[in-house]
Amino acid sequence: MKKKSAIHLCLAGGLVLLIAQLSLLMLLLYPYKHHRNNLIKDITVIVNITSKLHFSLIVVDSEVLQHYSNQKLSSKNSCLLCEPRNPATFVIFYKGIRQSDELVSVLKEAKFQVVVLQNTNPPEVPSGISINVPICYLLKRNTVIHIVLFHEREGNYWWHGNILSDPTAISELSTFGLSVHGVQMMKSEGAYDKFETEHVEIDAISFLIPKDIPHFLREATNSRFVECNHMLADSFHRVHGKxxxxEAMRFVHRAWKLLSKAKAILDKLGVRFWISSGTCLGYFRQCDIIPHSKDVDIGIFITDYTEQILPEFLAHGFTLKHWFGKINDSLELSFTSGDLKLDIFFFYEDGRFVWNGGTQAKTGKKFKYIFPRFTLCWTEFLELKVRVPCETQAYVEANYGSDWFTPLTRWDWKSSPPNVRENGEWASDEWAQVMRVYN
Structure with a gap:
């Protein structure tokens, strides 16, 4: 009898323990399910509002897009809007202050807490974007949602602001339980090529998403944008004139066309490039092409070199002026278009530094121009979306010294740059290969 009682007691205890474990599991799962349902409800309301006001709401949340792509491949059906760990992130295109105010008003009527962050104190004065324009909305009814505003720029691309351009951003984010690190986008200014979208259904809600998701996600990781310093340019022109x-205006226009043409070719090939040397100096110092420079300079990492570069430039009307160096050492290509020259310098990595080479055709002497390592940012240069070193001043100072603000009338490419070093000579039996000069 005692034995049976003990067995019954153990069974009862086990049942109580099982019920407790199941209850704990439900408690753990319920908040997630509750958050998921509230997020979907909130997003449904936002989609309906933006649709009625003729705003295109585009899903740009990296986790949602990645899971959507994976789901298409696996044919599994799961809740995609349950995935974001950060506030779910969307984009709308900015249409003007009146339309923005109307959208905010309707969202508030729908019981959303709305915070509008503005481009109040940008690092540099934007070109074509007014100060104090809205750059994003933070929304909360049941859950937090981040809507980024894309502004159209003169270079025919989309730009978004840096969230910290609004001095109230940190305190406003904290009211939502967020920090700057907690948002996916807007940790810096960003630039995106205009992209196609398509309608899809995610969790029974009709959305717009980027048509080429992998391309968009790659672009998002390399979208950082820096503005040309227009105040510095104004200062330069006040001191040195313009x-x-x-003749000067004609050269600048023709050089712009040359750069635009080179950009189209390299963009088509998917080759990253940035404005370099004198072209970069003109951009940084005066937001313009230096009229007396007489050429256009761009840089390309040798890891991005492709054999298609030469035939593509030739096919688009360029003439090869010279080929110096080898692919693995000091490669430099120079093209002409009419009487204008385009120099392409290839950059090599070497520890804490990068360098590009130079060759003196008469003697076979080699030179090396050394730069501190840099990353690449987008900028707008004379209405062209092009890359520059993010650390632009350090890049310019390496090439032109601390007195870069003062124009020079005399410049020797072999001795004037402070970062130039002699780098030996090409062997005489290599001259035909490494020094190809064309009339």
């Missing part, structure tokens, strides 16, 4: 002669 050459507005017919």
């Amino acid at each position: 050459d507005t002669t017919h």
Whole structure:
């Protein structure tokens, strides 16, 4: 009898323990399910509001897009809007202050807490974007949602602001339980090529998403944008004047066309490039092409070199002026278009530094131009979306010294740059290969 009682007691205890474990599991799962349901409800309301006001709401949340792509491949059906760990992130295109105010008003009527962050104190004065324009909305009814505003720029691309351009951003984020690190986008200014979208259904809600998700996600990781310093440019022109002669203006226009043409070719090939040397100096110092420079300079990492570069430039009307170096050492290509020259310098990594080479055709002497390592950012240069070293001043100072603000009338490429070093000579039996000069 005692034995049976003990067995019954153990069974009862086990049942109580099992019920407790199941209850704990439900408690753990319920908040997640509750959050998921509230998120979907909130997003449904936002989609309906933006649709009625003719705003295109685009899903750009990296986790949602990645899971959507994976689900298409696996044919599994799961809740995609349950995935974001950060506030779910969307984009709308900015249409003007009146339309923005109307959207905010309707969202508030729908019981959303709305915080509008503005481009109040940008690092540099934007070109074509007014100060104090809205750059994003933080929304909360049951859950937090982040809507980024894409502004159209003169270079025919989309730009978004840096969340910290609004001095109230940190305190406003904290009211939502967030920090700057807790948002997916807007840790810096960003730039995106205009992209196609398509309608899809995610968790029974109709959305727009980027048509080429892998391309968009790659672009998102390399979207950092820096503005040309227009205040510095104004200062330069006040001190040194601005050459507005017919010859100068004509050269600048033709050099712009040359750069635009080179950009189209390299963009088509998917080759990253940045404005370098004198072209970068003109951008940084005066937001313009230096009228007396007489050429256009760009840089390419040798890891991005492709054999298609030469035939593509030739096919688009460029003439090869010279080929110096080898692919694995000091490669430099120079093209002409009419009487203008385009120099392409290839950069090599070497520990804490990067360098590009130079060759003196008469003697076979080699030179090396050394730069501190840098990353690449987008910028707008004369209405062109192009890359520059993010650490632009350090890059310019390496090449032109601390007195870069003062124009020079004399410049020797072999001795004037402070970062130039002699780098030996090409062997005489290699000259035909490494020094190809064309008339």
